[in-house]
Amino acid sequence: MNWKDWQIKKLTLGDPGFPRNLTKIKNPPKQIYFRGNFEERVLDKSIAIVGSRQVTAYGREVIDHFVSLFVTDGVTTISGFMYGVDTQVHKKTVEFGGVTIAIFGCGVNICYPVENNNLYTEILEKGGAVISEYPPDSKPQLWKYPQRNRLVAGLASLGVLVIEAGEKSGSLITADFARRQGKKVFAVPGPVTSKVSSGTNTLLKKRRAILVTDPSDILRTKTVRGKSKIPNDLSDIETKIYKALEFEPLSTDEIALAISGSVVEVSKNVSVMALRGYITEALGKFHLVRS
Amino acid sequence: MLTKILSAAHFGLKTIPVEVEVNIASKGFPGFNIIGLPSKAVEEARERVKTALVNSNIKFPEAKITVNLAPADIPKEGSNYDLPIAVGILNALEVVALPEEKSYFFGELSLDGTLRHTKGVFLLAISAKENKIKNLFVPTDSANEAAVIKSLNVYPVTSLNDLVMHLNSTKVIAKTKYVEAQDLLEEAPVEFDFSEIIGQESAKRALEIACAGGHNLFMQGPPGAGKTMLARAIPGILPPLSEDESLEVTKIYSLTGNIPPGGSLIRVRPFRVCHHTVSKIGLVGGGSDPHPGEISLAHNGVLFLDEFPEFPRSTLEALRQPLEDGIVSIARAAGSVKFPANFMLVAAANPCPCGYLGDPRRECRCSPRQIMNYQNRLSGPLMDRIDIHLNVPTVDVEKLAAMSKVKTTAEKSASIRERVIKAREIQLKRFSKDGIYNNASMKNKHIKKYCEMADDAQLLLKQAVNNYSLSARTYFRLIKVSRTIADIAGDAKITSSHIAESLQYRIRTQNKFF
Incomplete structure (x- = not known):
């Protein structure tokens, strides 16, 4: 099935089904167009996750961890369908079997960016929705995106979580909307050396966001992530590699240095570990898969 | 009269x-x-x-x-x-x-x-x-x-x-x-020794494998990571030309006037470098009076294409058939001409237009669309024909300084070359009746004949194919690379550890960054 097979529905401000969250914000949309499942129930426990158009490996790891626990907890994720963090959030939610809502800055008949064509369909298939306040065939235009951000912030019941935002990121606008709407703003701190975390770090420094390091900080549940346990079916050298990767993602060369082994030995073992699902690789570095 | x-x-x-x-x-x-x-x-x-x-x-x-x-x-x-x-x-x-x-x-x-x-x-x-x-x-x-x-x-x-x-x-x-041709074969002068390159151990290992089996190689990494230096160090670990190979190369060089006055056989494995402004005919050969291009001049040697995505798409796609067949045939009105083009392709590229995608220290200034367009310049079928894919990350300057203070233990080109030569000797012996010289040139029938795998190796390979959804061509390329790794180790059978190492050099589906 293709996303075009889903029917477009329209709700006007004042209609019974119109999301309550959106009526509460200043300057609410006069109408919304949407495809998919868009009920109050889905929005009851929802969080907006926004961030940079460029995700680093660190950001990806953070999204992985947060989204997996949100999905387990039945939290709906909301984001803007843009490149980077947005897409990653939608993708991961769908992958973990959760419900996610994408808010478009264009009409819902236009899939922008086009690379996310399949993602559009997957979101609908998993019971999520795609929403826009613009008529279905409206083109994506730059000015529409900040406007869109007020809906992203407005729809979320739990608040807005910022993961990786640069100094001038649009996610900061979303955070701003959330604050003005009286919603909570959460931010995950990033490396102080990273340009794509400078925005989030500034938010935290100026106390405009609540520092979170784990989904439990938002969900007020017990910390799930305990001390990471080293799987016991690893060989000696695999254990060494695993331990080295607990601190930070490393390249083959760096692992070899850390465990004082040869690159040949390391290459062999990381291949097997990756196939067994303990580690993954992104941009030449190996990351632990924490489950 | x-x-x-x-x-x-x-x-x-x-x-x-x-x-x-x-x-x-x-x-x-x-x-x-x-x-x-x-x-x-x-x-x-x-x-x-x-x-x-x-x-x-x-x-x-x-x-x-x-x-x-x-x-x-x-x-x-x-x-x-x-x-x-x-x-x-x-x-x-x-x-x-x-x-x-x-x-x-x-x-x-x-x-x-x-x-x-x-x-x-x-x-x-x-x-x-x-x-x-x-x-x-x-x-x-x-x-x-x-x-x-x-x-x-x-x-x-x-x-x-x-x-x-x-x-x-x-x-x-x-x-x-x-x-006697044998008396003329001698050592190549080298620009860089591998011991001068600090760090990049896994890249060096990949180059060793590539040279040992004649495999095509693709390096991706930020500017200044040492891709070009690594490539320029390749001649130092290439095995010497055999007599037959030398005769083949000399034919092409003689025809194109590339033999200097007083020169005789080409004794050194060709290492050709091409700038990305090269014309299609300059690269693959052609013209009304068909002339061999760079790929034929690199026959039995290495063709190095730096800034790979900067080459015009049509020029790169023209490489596909010669990469597969080791021969380029040029048909003209006056008749068709075949030039040998069995070269080892070494290509280097930045991960994005600005070069710093994935760099831990510097911010990448490219938009996702730019990055995608840049990477899409290299078509799937072309990249699929490259056996070894390699990521060359930036070397930490501090680590570099610390390592150069401590006496570097980096291996010299000469000792790497010894292993390469040994592996090539095994291959020459193996293919003595097949008309090919190295593992990279193996066709599927040769793979069936010469690439015996241990059971656990089969299993691992199958698992990898499923997990990474590898194409059939990639599957065979992995076996070829494993064969070379086994040859370097001197093993007759391909074991799971050879397969495991070769998996590190497989083609990655598009870098994930969105």
Whole structure:
């Protein structure tokens, strides 16, 4: 099935089904167009996750961890369908079997960016929705995106979580909307050396966001992530590699240095570990898969 | 009086004997004409020959001279007909007598009557042997090329006067001595030694494997990571050319005039570097008179393409067929020509237009769309033909400094080369009856025959194919690379650990960054 097979529905401000969250914000949309499942129930426990158009490996790891626990907890994720963090959030939610809502800055008949064509369909298939306040065939235009951000912030019941935002990121606008709407703003701190975390770090420094390091900080549940346990079916050298990767993602060369082994030995073992699902690789570095 | 001299024309790597017929008519208006589809260079032989004869104190006849290059319907290129035309005129004038045995005359004349280095002498010598022509008169500077072919009389000619004296038996030219090809093979000079490159151990290992098996290699990494330096260090670990390989390479180099004056066999494995402004014909070969391109000049050696995505798409796609077949065939109206192009492709690229995608220290300034467009310039089918994919990350400057203070233990090129040579010897032995030289050239039938895998290796490979959804071509490439890794280790059977290592060099589906 293709996303075009889903029917477009329209709700006007004042209609019974119109999301309550959106009526509460200043300057609410006069109408919304949407495809998919868009009920109050889905929005009851929802969080907006926004961030940079460029995700680093660190950001990806953070999204992985947060989204997996949100999905387990039945939290709906909301984001803007843009490149980077947005897409990653939608993708991961769908992958973990959760419900996610994408808010478009264009009409819902236009899939922008086009690379996310399949993602559009997957979101609908998993019971999520795609929403826009613009008529279905409206083109994506730059000015529409900040406007869109007020809906992203407005729809979320739990608040807005910022993961990786640069100094001038649009996610900061979303955070701003959330604050003005009286919603909570959460931010995950990033490396102080990273340009794509400078925005989030500034938010935290100026106390405009609540520092979170784990989904439990938002969900007020017990910390799930305990001390990471080293799987016991690893060989000696695999254990060494695993331990080295607990601190930070490393390249083959760096692992070899850390465990004082040869690159040949390391290459062999990381291949097997990756196939067994303990580690993954992104941009030449190996990351632990924490489950 | 009519006289006939033997010479040769090259069409691609084929050499066709050409008869140079010279007629000096006693009647008719004085003139000098060349017929038989001469090119501009051949036309101009008239002026060179005339002046050279005059400057050698030989009176140029005032008569109607007609030169016919037979067969008349094949286009003739090049300056090598100067000598046979001059000798023909001399013979027609009865200044010299021709040798009794069939002889090839081949070479370009200088205006002062001396002979210049001429391209294609090596091919001429091969053709002489095939056509059972005993004597070769070639320029002195080019005589060494012919000297590696056995049982030929190669006469190095320095000037027209020398040749006149020789042919009249007043002063005989000493034959160039036959040289065993084996005696000429020697070491390559190297630009960088691997021990000078600090860090990048896994990249070095990948290069070792690539050179050991002749595998194509693709390096991706930010600017300044050392991709170019690594590539330039490759000649230092390449195995020497075998005799057969050297002969193949020399043919192409002789044809294109890439052998320096006095040079003989090409002894060093070619390492060709191409800038991305290269034209398609410059890269793969072609032209109305088909000429080998860079890929053929890199035959049995390495072709290094830096800034890989900057090459025009159509140029890169033209590499696909030669990468697969090791041969490039160029069809033209005049006929089709095949050039060998069994090269090892080494390509380097930045991960994005600005170069810093994934760099831990610097921010990438590219938009996702830009990055995608950049990476999409390299088509899937092309990248699928590359055996080894490698990520070359930036080396930490602090670590670099610390490591260079502590005495570096980095391995020297020479010792890596020893392992490469050993692995190649195993391969040469294995493929002695198959007409290929290395693992990279294996076709599927060879893989079936020579790549015996342990059970756990099979299992691991299957698992990898499923997990990473690898294409059938990638599957076979992985086996080839594993075969090479096993050869370096000296193992007869491919084990799971060889497969595991080769998996590190597999093609990655598009870098994930969105």
